[in-house]
Each structure stands twice: as structure tokens, then as C-alpha cells.
């Protein structure tokens with residue numbers, strides 16, 4: 795789906811227009827990925843909660859600045875992954891794009907859609 799690897803900090807968000815194998819469009823309609831912000835928000839809340847609960851129990855409830863710093867660092871470090879998984883999930887859940895494990899087989903051998 796993406797042009798560059800996740801670790802390319804300045805380019806991780808650039809997407810291909812369509813799948814190089816099957817031609818599936820990666821942006822089914824203009825503004826499709828606005829909804830991915832809500833998926834991303836869900837990931838962020840999970841990161842906040844895991845960081846907070848982890849610090850409370852593993853680090854013995856440290857000072858507030860430790861919570862703030864940890865959540866900020868965790869959010870920045872996971873941002874490329876959150877961005878990509880949010881878009882992939884958006885395409886799966888709301889674009890109804892599914893992976894076909896038999897994509898390499900000729901069309902006449904593909905299972906028919908109901």
C-alpha cells in the first residue's frame with residue numbers, strides 16, 4: 795500500500811495509487827481516509843492507557859511528568875505504525891477490500907462470489 799518502508803521518517807505516509815499486482819485503487823473515493831483518523835484515535839487511546847497502566851504498576855506510580863513524557867514518546871515512536879494500520883484497517887472495514895490468498899491463480903480458477 796505504501797511507497798516507502800515504515801522507518802523512512804519523512805516518507806512513511808506516501809501511498810501508492812493502486813495495487814501493483816491487481817490494480818485495486820487504494821483511495822476508493824476522495825477523502826476516504828478522513829475516517830482513518832477515528833481508527834487512529836482508537837490506537838492512541840490504547841497507547842495512552844497501556845502506558846499509564848504500565849507505569850502505574852511496573853514503575854510504582856511515578857511523578858506526573860514521567861507519565862506525560864512516556865505517553866508523548868510512545869505516541870511519537872508509534873506514529874508511523876498507527877498511521878499505516880489505521881489506513882489499512884479503514885480500507886478493510888469500510889472499503890470492503892479483502893486479501894485474496896489465491897490472487898496468483900488465473901481468474902477462471904477463482905471461487906465465484908455469491
Ligand SMILES: [Zn+2]
Nearest residue numbers: 813815816818
Ligand atoms: Zn492487489
